[in-house]
Amino acid sequence: MAGRPFLQIPGPSIVPERVVRAMSQSLIDHRGPTFAALLREVLHGLKALFRTAEGHILLFPGSGTGGWECCIVNTLSPGDQVLGCVNGYFSDLFCRTATSHGIDVQRLEVEYGTGVPADAIEERLQRDKDHRFKAVLIVQTETSTGVTSSLAAVRKAMDAAAHPALLLADVVSSLGCTDLRFDEWKLDVALTAAQKGLMLPPGMALLAVSEKALEANRSARCARSFWDWQAVLESNADGHFPYTPATALLFGLRESLKMLSEEGLENVFYRHARLADACRKGIEAMTLKLFARDPAEYSNTLTAVSMPEGFDSDLFINHTLTLVDLPLGKGLGKVKGKLFRIGHLGSINELELLGVLGGIEMALKSFGVKLPLGAGLAAAETYLLETADKRLPL
Numbered sequence: 202m203a204g205r206p207f208l209q210i211p212g213p214s215i216v217p218e219r220v221v222r223a224m225s226q227s228l229i230d231h232r233g234p235t236f237a238a239l240l241r242e243v244l245h246g247l248k249a250l251f252r253t254a255e256g257h258i259l260l261f262p263g264s265g266t267g268g269w270e271c272c273i274v275n276t277l278s279p280g281d282q283v284l285g286c287v288n289g290y291f292s293d294l295f296c297r298t299a300t301s302h303g304i305d306v307q308r309l310e311v312e313y314g315t316g317v318p319a320d321a322i323e324e325r326l327q328r329d330k331d332h333r334f335k336a337v338l339i340v341q342t343e344t345s346t347g348v349t350s351s352l353a354a355v356r357k358a359m360d361a362a363a364h365p366a367l368l369l370a371d372v373v374s375s376l377g378c379t380d381l382r383f384d385e386w387k388l389d390v391a392l393t394a395a396q397k398g399l400m401l402p403p404g405m406a407l408l409a410v411s412e413k414a415l416e417a418n419r420s421a422r423c424a425r426s427f428w429d430w431q432a433v434l435e436s437n438a439d440g441h442f443p444y445t446p447a448t449a450l451l452f453g454l455r456e457s458l459k460m461l462s463e464e465g466l467e468n469v470f471y472r473h474a475r476l477a478d479a480c481r482k483g484i485e486a487m488t489l490k491l492f493a494r495d496p497a498e499y500s501n502t503l504t505a506v507s508m509p510e511g512f513d514s515d516l517f518i519n520h521t522l523t524l525v526d527l528p529l530g531k532g533l534g535k536v537k538g539k540l541f542r543i544g545h546l547g548s549i550n551e552l553e554l555l556g557v558l559g560g561i562e563m564a565l566k567s568f569g570v571k572l573p574l575g576a577g578l579a580a581a582e583t584y585l586l587e588t589a590d591k592r593l594p595l
């Protein structure tokens with residue numbers, strides 16, 4: 202198709218031209234001084250993004266799934282008990298990764314479409330008088346349902362219970378889109394992947410880890426070799442890796458960090474929040490329902506939309522692709538066929554969002570869903586106009 206390609210799945214997000222150009226340069230020696238300078242710059246930029254002065258950044262070729270495994274095998278031992286918060290497809294998989302390494306995961310099951318209630322975590326930790334839970338596993342933004350849980354509230358709950366468990370957070374769909382404060386919320390591991398808020402092609406897992414997590418790492422007995430933190434930290438100290446790193450992705454990462462810093466993190470978060478709001482208003486004006494229940498937990502990364510009764514969302518997604526070449530996210534696991542997901546993360550602006558909403562409206566109408574054509578676009582446009590001059594100060 203002619204024109205700009207759209208990719209409105211909730212990751213991978215669109216890779217901006219600047220990042221593409223940065224990655225298409227000649228490779229350099231990953232054991233040389235130019236590489237060491239690149240690594241230093243990238244680690245410095247990531248510390249600012251994770252908002253950590255105390256934490257250590259670790260990078261691995263891989264994806265978010267690799268990030269889960271890396272987090273588990275470096276901090277835990279077979280037989281350890283953890284509290285696993287499950288409110289969607291990805292949090293379920295995070296917990297299953299732990300189970301597959303012999304960890305005893307006590308699941309805190311939460312209804313899909315809602316965030317993890319901090320008071321339920323506090324209650325489970327209060328009951329754990331012997332401190333058997335070694336960690337709490339949680340996903341900040343559950344990409345399968347479009348829900349963001351409050352990590353600040355979880356930290357408060359853990360402190361209220363005076364529980365020493367590690368706080369291990371998946372921030373795959375939130376870093377670079379939504380507020381995240383590694384030091385302030387005393388996270389022990391925050392793991393993410395390249396292809397979401399960082400606007401890179403897939404291929405890298407990124408972790409911030411606390412001193413407390415490093416301490417746990419020294420006694421953790423899960424088998425590990427490639428994922429081992431100590432070897433990477435030692436090698437990084439003089440600017441290198443113990444294996445051949447993903448050099449082109451690191452070029453791209455340096456550029457995307459520069460873009461985020463030029464825009465200003467607060468502005469990046471505000472842009473995501475405003476476009477997400479406009480998207481939700483548009484969808485509701487189309488008379489469709491959001492899958493997330495509580496407005497306080499709406500994700501600014503993506504919107505999950507319940508498919509109207511009698512329609513299959515997988516078929517609708519195929520229809521949208523054929524009609525206007527617009528890829529949308531499918532319903533995963535338990536909600537397969539029941540919802541579609543709109544990614545509005547990374548490098549996206551107002552006009553692009555309006556294009557997406559217009560395409561969805563046309564596709565719904567021609568798919569047979571009864572809706573007032575144009576109402577969704579009008580609602581989003583009205584909101585964007587109302588908020589047009591509300592820029593955050595830099």
Ligand SMILES: Cc1ncc(COP(=O)(O)O)c(C=O)c1O
Pocket residue numbers: 212264265266267291340342343344345371372373374394403
């Ligand atoms: C919240 C979350 N965690 C983990 C993953 C798994 O990441 P990957 O597909 O990069 O392995 C995803 C993927 O979309 C995700 O959304």
